[in-house]
Amino acid sequence: MHNTLIDSTKAVFQSVFRSEPEHIFLAPGRINIIGEHVDYNDGWVLPAAIDKYICFAVKRQQDSETCTFFAADLGESFSFNISEKQSPVGQMWVNYLLGVFDAIQDCGRKTGGLQIAFSSIIPMGSGLSSSAALECGFAYILNTLFDLQLSKKEIALVGQKAEHTFAGVQCGIMDQFASVFGKKNKVMMLDCSSLEHHYYNAQLDGxxxxxxxxxxxxxxxxxxxxxxxxxxxxxxxxxxxxxxxxxxxxxxxxxxxxxxxxxxxxxxxxxxxxxxxxxxxxxxxxxxxxxxxxxxxxxxxxxxxxxxxxxxxxxxxxxxxxxxxxxxxxxxxxxxxxxxxxxxxxxxxxxxxxxxxxxxxxxxxxxxxxxxxxxxxxxxxxxxxxxxxxxxxxx
Missing domain, CATH: 3.30.70.890 (GHMP kinase, C-terminal domain)
Known part of the structure; x- marks a missing residue:
C-alpha cells in the first residue's frame, strides 16, 4: 500500500508539472494509546506515529517566487507568491499550508519556489490527525530543502501555530508532536505543557x-x-x-x-x-x-x-x-x-x-x-x- 502511495504521488506530480520530482517525503498520522482530554488538564498523553501517511512529491523551482501545490485526492491546485504576506483563503486544506509558510516567515526564515503534489492514506475525519501531518510535513520540507535550521520541536510548534492562526482550530500540541517525533515501535509519554517526553516500547508480541x-x-x-x-x-x-x-x-x-x-x-x-x-x-x-x-x-x-x-x-x-x-x-x-x-x-x-x-x-x-x-x-x-x-x- 505504501509503495503504491509513493508511486501514485510521483505519477501525479509528473502529470501535473511535466517533470520528475526531486524529493519524496512521508508525514504520518497518529494514534493516542491513552490519555484522552488530559492534554489541557495538566496530564500526560501517550501518542505514537502510525503507518498511515501523506506523501509529498517535491521539486525546487530555481529563481522562482512561486510555490504551487496540487492536492491529488481533491484534484485541486493552489499557488502563492513566497515574497508576499499570506492570509487565509476559502480552501481549508490550503490554509494549513499557508499557515505554516506564514509562521516560518514570522521566524525570519527565507525559502524559494516549490512544486508539490501530495496524496494521503490517512483517513479524513477519523481522528488520526491528517491536518497535523499536512502542516508538519510541509514545515519539514521547507526546513530540509532550504536549510532553515529549525529544530523538531520548532517544526511541531509551527504546525500548531498554523492550525491556530489560519485554520482557526485551537488544538493542543500532541498531534503535531507525534507526527514529528514518532519512533518505530515506540510510544511517547508527552507532557503537553513542558513538551518533555520519553519513549517506551510498544511492540507487544502477538x-x-x-x-x-x-x-x-x-x-x-x-x-x-x-x-x-x-x-x-x-x-x-x-x-x-x-x-x-x-x-x-x-x-x-x-x-x-x-x-x-x-x-x-x-x-x-x-x-x-x-x-x-x-x-x-x-x-x-x-x-x-x-x-x-x-x-x-x-x-x-x-x-x-x-x-x-x-x-x-x-x-x-x-x-x-x-x-x-x-x-x-x-x-x-x-x-x-x-x-x-x-x-x-x-x-x-x-x-x-x-x-x-x-x-x-x-x-x-x-x-x-x-x-x-x-x-x-x-x-x-x-x-x-x-x-x-x-x-x-x-x-
Missing part, C-alpha cells in the same frame, strides 16, 4: 492495534468540548479555594474531589474525577508497557472508555456499541474511544491471529445495528516525518 472507524462525527464536538472546559474550570476554582497550594490536577486526589463534591456540583465533580483518574491511568499504562503487560494495558484502556462515556460524557451510541461488542471477544484485551469524541474511531488491543475474524464480526454487527459500513484499520507504529529514499523500508 497483539495488534486495530481501529474501528464509526464513520460518524456528531456536530456537538466543538460545543461539547467547550462545555467540558467550563466544567473543569469550575472544578479547579473550587479546588483552589479550599487548597490554594494545589497548582495542577496531578496533585489532586479522588479523596479531595469527594470532599468538594457538594461545592462543585455533580457535573463538575464527574468531569474532574475522570481527569484525576485518567492522569493516573497514563502512569500505570507506561508501567504496563515497561513490564510488557498487555493485559494490564488493555484493562486501563477499557477503564478510560468507561470514564469518557460516563464521567466526561464525550462518547456516543455508535462508539459505545463498537467498544461493548469488541469487549465481548476474549481476544480483545482492551477497547476505547479515541480522540475528541462524539464519533471517530475506537482503538482496540487485539490478539494478532484473531484480528481479521473479530473485525469482520464487529463490522457485520455494526452494519446491522446502525446501517453503516464501518472502516477497519490495522496499524503499525512508525517513524515520524522523514524524506523517503528509494528502496528503503517505510515503516
Amino acid at each position: 497483539y495488534s492495534w486495530v481501529l474501528f472507524d464509526s464513520c460518524v462525527k456528531h456536530t456537538h464536538l466543538t460545543s461539547g468540548y467547550n462545555d467540558r472546559r467550563k466544567d473543569i474550570e469550575l472544578g479547579k476554582e473550587m479546588i483552589r479555594l479550599r487548597y490554594p497550594e494545589i497548582v495542577n490536577f496531578r496533585q489532586v486526589t479522588e479523596e479531595i474531589l469527594t470532599e468538594l463534591k457538594d461545592d462543585m456540583g455533580d457535573l463538575a465533580y464527574r468531569r474532574c474525577l475522570y481527569v484525576v483518574k485518567e492522569i493516573k491511568r497514563v502512569e500505570e499504562a507506561v508501567r504496563a508497557l515497561s513490564e510488557n503487560n498487555p493485559e494490564c494495558l488493555g484493562r486501563l484502556m477499557t477503564e478510560t472508555h468507561a470514564g469518557l462515556s460516563q464521567e466526561y460524557e464525550v462518547s456516543c451510541n455508535e462508539i459505545d456499541f463498537l467498544v461493548e461488542e469488541a469487549l465481548k471477544e476474549q481476544s480483545v484485551l482492551g477497547a476505547r474511544m479515541m480522540g475528541g469524541g462524539f464519533g471517530g474511531c475506537s482503538i482496540n488491543l487485539v490478539k494478532e491471529d484473531q484480528a481479521d475474524r473479530i473485525s469482520k464480526v464487529i463490522k457485520e454487527k455494526y452494519r446491522k445495528a446502525f446501517g453503516i459500513d464501518m472502516n477497519v484499520y490495522k496499524i503499525n507504529i512508525s517513524e515520524g516525518i522523514k524524506e523517503y529514499k528509494d528502496n528503503e523500508s517505510i515503516i
Whole structure:
C-alpha cells in the first residue's frame, strides 16, 4: 500500500508539472494509546506515529517566487507568491499550508519556489490527525530543502501555530508532536505543557492495534468540548479555594474531589474525577508497557472508555456499541474511544491471529445495528516525518 502511495504521488506530480520530482517525503498520522482530554488538564498523553501517511512529491523551482501545490485526492491546485504576506483563503486544506509558510516567515526564515503534489492514506475525519501531518510535513520540507535550521520541536510548534492562526482550530500540541517525533515501535509519554517526553516500547508480541472507524462525527464536538472546559474550570476554582497550594490536577486526589463534591456540583465533580483518574491511568499504562503487560494495558484502556462515556460524557451510541461488542471477544484485551469524541474511531488491543475474524464480526454487527459500513484499520507504529529514499523500508 505504501509503495503504491509513493508511486501514485510521483505519477501525479509528473502529470501535473511535466517533470520528475526531486524529493519524496512521508508525514504520518497518529494514534493516542491513552490519555484522552488530559492534554489541557495538566496530564500526560501517550501518542505514537502510525503507518498511515501523506506523501509529498517535491521539486525546487530555481529563481522562482512561486510555490504551487496540487492536492491529488481533491484534484485541486493552489499557488502563492513566497515574497508576499499570506492570509487565509476559502480552501481549508490550503490554509494549513499557508499557515505554516506564514509562521516560518514570522521566524525570519527565507525559502524559494516549490512544486508539490501530495496524496494521503490517512483517513479524513477519523481522528488520526491528517491536518497535523499536512502542516508538519510541509514545515519539514521547507526546513530540509532550504536549510532553515529549525529544530523538531520548532517544526511541531509551527504546525500548531498554523492550525491556530489560519485554520482557526485551537488544538493542543500532541498531534503535531507525534507526527514529528514518532519512533518505530515506540510510544511517547508527552507532557503537553513542558513538551518533555520519553519513549517506551510498544511492540507487544502477538497483539495488534486495530481501529474501528464509526464513520460518524456528531456536530456537538466543538460545543461539547467547550462545555467540558467550563466544567473543569469550575472544578479547579473550587479546588483552589479550599487548597490554594494545589497548582495542577496531578496533585489532586479522588479523596479531595469527594470532599468538594457538594461545592462543585455533580457535573463538575464527574468531569474532574475522570481527569484525576485518567492522569493516573497514563502512569500505570507506561508501567504496563515497561513490564510488557498487555493485559494490564488493555484493562486501563477499557477503564478510560468507561470514564469518557460516563464521567466526561464525550462518547456516543455508535462508539459505545463498537467498544461493548469488541469487549465481548476474549481476544480483545482492551477497547476505547479515541480522540475528541462524539464519533471517530475506537482503538482496540487485539490478539494478532484473531484480528481479521473479530473485525469482520464487529463490522457485520455494526452494519446491522446502525446501517453503516464501518472502516477497519490495522496499524503499525512508525517513524515520524522523514524524506523517503528509494528502496528503503517505510515503516
